[in-house]
Amino acid sequence: MILDIKLIEYLEELSRLKLSDEEKEKVKKDLSGILSYVDSLNELDTTDVEPMSHPFDFTNNFRKDEVKPSFDRELILKNAPKKKDGCFQVPKTVE
Amino acid sequence: MSWETVIGLEVHVELATKSKIFCSCTTEFGGAPNTHVCPVCSGLPGVLPTLNENVVEFAIKTGLATNCEITRFNKFDRKNYFYPDLPKAYQVSQLYLPICRNGHVDIEVNGNKKSIGIHEIHMEEDAGKLVHDPWEDSTLVDYNRCGVPLLEIVSEPDFRSAEEVIAYLEKLRETLIYLGVSDCKMQEGSMRADVNLSVRPTGAAEFGTRTEMKNINSFKAIGRAIAYEAKRQIEQIEMGKRVIQETRRWDENKDATYAMRSKENAQDYRYFPEPDLLPIEISEEWIERAKSEMPEPAWAKRERYVSEMGLSEYDAKVLTTERSLALLFEDTTALCGEPKEVCNLIIGELMRLITESQTAADKIYVDPGKMAEIIKLTVEGKINRNAEKEVFEALFKEDIDPVSYIEEKGLMMLEDDGLVESTVEEVIKNNPKSIEDYKGGKQKAFGFLVGQTMRALKGKANPQTVNKILKEKLDSL
Numbered sequence: 001m002i003l004d005i006k007l008i009e010y011l012e013e014l015s016r017l018k019l020s021d022e023e024k025e026k027v028k029k030d031l032s033g034i035l036s037y038v039d040s041l042n043e044l045d046t047t048d049v050e051p052m053s054h055p056f057d058f059t060n061n062f063r064k065d066e067v068k069p070s071f072d073r074e075l076i077l078k079n080a081p082k083k084k085d086g087c088f089q090v091p092k093t094v095e
Numbered sequence: 096m097s098w099e100t101v102i103g104l105e106v107h108v109e110l111a112t113k114s115k116i117f118c119s120c121t122t123e124f125g126g127a128p129n130t131h132v133c134p135v136c137s138g139l140p141g142v143l144p145t146l147n148e149n150v151v152e153f154a155i156k157t158g159l160a161t162n163c164e165i166t167r168f169n170k171f172d173r174k175n176y177f178y179p180d181l182p183k184a185y186q187v188s189q190l191y192l193p194i195c196r197n198g199h200v201d202i203e204v205n206g207n208k209k210s211i212g213i214h215e216i217h218m219e220e221d222a223g224k225l226v227h228d229p230w231e232d233s234t235l236v237d238y239n240r241c242g243v244p245l246l247e248i249v250s251e252p253d254f255r256s257a258e259e260v261i262a263y264l265e266k267l268r269e270t271l272i273y274l275g276v277s278d279c280k281m282q283e284g285s286m287r288a289d290v291n292l293s294v295r296p297t298g299a300a301e302f303g304t305r306t307e308m309k310n311i312n313s314f315k316a317i318g319r320a321i322a323y324e325a326k327r328q329i330e331q332i333e334m335g336k337r338v339i340q341e342t343r344r345w346d347e348n349k350d351a352t353y354a355m356r357s358k359e360n361a362q363d364y365r366y367f368p369e370p371d372l373l374p375i376e377i378s379e380e381w382i383e384r385a386k387s388e389m390p391e392p393a394w395a396k397r398e399r400y401v402s403e404m405g406l407s408e409y410d411a412k413v414l415t416t417e418r419s420l421a422l423l424f425e426d427t428t429a430l431c432g433e434p435k436e437v438c439n440l441i442i443g444e445l446m447r448l449i450t451e452s453q454t455a456a457d458k459i460y461v462d463p464g465k466m467a468e469i470i471k472l473t474v475e476g477k478i479n480r481n482a483e484k485e486v487f488e489a490l491f492k493e494d495i496d497p498v499s500y501i502e503e504k505g506l507m508m509l510e511d512d513g514l515v516e517s518t519v520e521e522v523i524k525n526n527p528k529s530i531e532d533y534k535g536g537k538q539k540a541f542g543f544l545v546g547q548t549m550r551a552l553k554g555k556a557n558p559q560t561v562n563k564i565l566k567e568k569l570d571s572l
Binding site for chain 1: 112113114119120121127128129130131132133134137139145146147148149151170177178179225226227228231232233234235236237238363365368370372373374375376
């Protein structure tokens with residue numbers, strides 16, 4: 001499967017990446033290779049096979065509705081590149 | 096040309112669980128920013144979510160109360176998007192197998208009954224709160240709300256007016272509060288409605304292009320937003336323009352909607368099955384148990400209050416506005432057998448006391464046994480109406496024991512007819528002018544003499560006894 005450059009640019013936008021023209025070509029080649037590889041799965045007939053979302057045969061792994069102490073705020077904010085007033089500070093997104 | 100408005104609703108309700116959907120942080124509203132947060136709900140790498148059992152329980156009950164089919168085999172899916180209110184850059188939601196489907200909610204507007212279809216109900220997690228920081232022109236992020244469980248209730252496009260929308264939301268709100276599933280406080284954001292609206296020529300079969308309105312946080316605003324948006328779309332079409340499919344924000348202050356500038360040009364959520372959470376299987380037994388635990392809905396209570404207990408529709412409606420009031424009414428009535436008296440005391444006194452003390456109606460405690468005692472004493476004429484109110488107020492405020500309180504304060508009516516008799520004689524002796532008036536046929540004088548007697552007895556005599564004795568004495572003069 002060969003990807004066109006438009007799709008690469010769409011993925012670029014979705015994944016918030018900025019690629020140079022050179023990089024785009026490289027990604028196009030790599031992704032096409034990956035998709036061609038995965039495409040070989042289509043050779044199998046899966047007509048009556050249930051799609052599998054989990055490799056385990058378990059269901060209903062629940063937690064009781066109990067409150068436990070949260071983390072210390074300083075610890076939660078420790079990795080934040082910027083913080084202010086006990087909040088994570090990020091570039092303006094609110095309209 | 097006449098136009099028809101077509102509306103569908105997406106209602107989000109925050110569930111009243113104690114802890115979040117995938118971690119043990121509290122769901123309590125407010126709190127200092129980022130103090131109800133742990134590695135799971137702040138999306139740190141390497142953590143694993145574990146589903147809160149009560150979220151499934153509440154979703155099943157909501158589905159049953161809205162006549163839905165319950166999906167037996169459930170999965171969660173990831174909805175991917177970049178926005179700082181979601182630290183993981185995806186929201187755990189349900190796309191392919193929502194927990195409830197094909198239900199309906201029955202409403203009534205101006206005497207017309209209508210059934211609103213429920214397309215589906217799914218479980219998901221709430222996002223954090225973003226606050227604009229004007230000083231540095233940046234955005235501040237608080238993840239306290241992130242991971243609070245939500246149900247998204249998606250209706251069919253069955254509404255044709257704002258009145259129908261409001262009737263549906265009121266019914267939904269009442270149902271969820273009665274189930275104890277959500278407190279549905281629009282002002283705190285625990286109930287939020289997104290309105291999908293389009294217009295079409297009356298009678299047309301095709302739907303018009305719709306817009307989605309967000310940020311509407313009161314029933315009143317919903318009515319105004321619907322009126323505004325329908326008018327705007329009709330004007331667009333009548334001017335020969337097209338309605339653009341977009342998300343619009345309701346501005347409460349300007350009374351208008353405006354298109355949201357979306358920074359994310361590509362709306363592509365790339366849903367896929369959530370690998371970190373195991374599927375959920377809901378058994379027949381689980382559904383049956385949930386059914387058996389569901390309380391009687393408010394509308395059924397109202398019908399019963401009117402047909403079996405003889406209350407007016409108005410009284411029944413007021414009593415069922417809060418489940419706590421309805422339960423107090425039922426428990427007290429069961430103990431004293433006087434529904435009308437119980438109802439009057441709740442609507443007349445208790446609701447005033449609740450307002451005055453600024454307590455939430457679901458937080459009050461009144462002992463039904465003691466309340467029944469007060470009502471019995473009143474009905475039997477042992478205390479008068481004023482004393483009833485006084486004792487009830489003391490019960491509300493301090494949970495007093497009615498009988499000891501009445502004795503202590505001397506509120507009991509006199510049962511000693513001898514004392515009434517001697518007081519009446521005294522009054523007659525002291526008011527010769529009134530006796531003359533009475534004999535001369537002036538009924539007013541009789542009332543005056545009753546009043547004097549009651550006053551001398553500090554209001555504690557049974558008025559009928561006073562009337563009877565006074566009449567006998569006067570007639571024998």
